[in-house]
Amino acid sequence: MAEKLVKCRYCHCKHPEDRRPPEEMIRGNGFTYYHAECAKERDLINRIVEYYTTNVDDRVTIAQLRSVVNNIIFKKKVPAEELLFDLTYVHQHGSKINSPYSLHYIISNKKVQNEYKKYLETKAPIIDISSIETSEETQFVYNKKKTGFGDIF
Numbered sequence: 001m002a003e004k005l006v007k008c009r010y011c012h013c014k015h016p017e018d019r020r021p022p023e024e025m026i027r028g029n030g031f032t033y034y035h036a037e038c039a040k041e042r043d044l045i046n047r048i049v050e051y052y053t054t055n056v057d058d059r060v061t062i063a064q065l066r067s068v069v070n071n072i073i074f075k076k077k078v079p080a081e082e083l084l085f086d087l088t089y090v091h092q093h094g095s096k097i098n099s100p101y102s103l104h105y106i107i108s109n110k111k112v113q114n115e116y117k118k119y120l121e122t123k124a125p126i127i128d129i130s131s132i133e134t135s136e137e138t139q140f141v142y143n144k145k146k147t148g149f150g151d152i153f
């Protein structure tokens with residue numbers, strides 16, 4: 001008998017026609033299945049949205065936020081993990097994030113990009129107080145104002 005094969009339900013799946021036995025997939029709600037990498041990306045995107053609505057602005061328009069997040073991940077090809085790190089990092093360092101569009105500036109900020117590289121190298125937890133150097137932080141704020149980013153975040 002032919003084995004039952006399932007497709008990935010993730011709407012941004014990179015292999016939407018791929019069919020596999022259910023046991024090779026991650027099970028979602030009901031009879032939905034996802035590739036492991038798709039389930040991970042979907043989870044990270046949900047965590048980004050949740051972090052933003054919980055910590056930055058609970059009155060944000062979710063559709064607008066999701067649209068910006070999708071644009072960054074699927075058009076600009078920034079990994080979901082990187083966007084989650086950047087958002088968390090900037091928020092925890094006291095920079096104000098005015099709207100979802102600020103995320104475009106956050107991902108292209110050199111200081112934040114370097115912090116993400118360091119994070120990947122050390123695989124340190126996202127919240128690591130011991131790695132924060134006061135002098136660097138001051139420099140960051142100073143540079144931001146100097147380049148006119150002051151109110152953008």
Ligand SMILES: [Zn+2]
Binds near residue numbers: 010015038
């Ligand atoms: Zn998939």
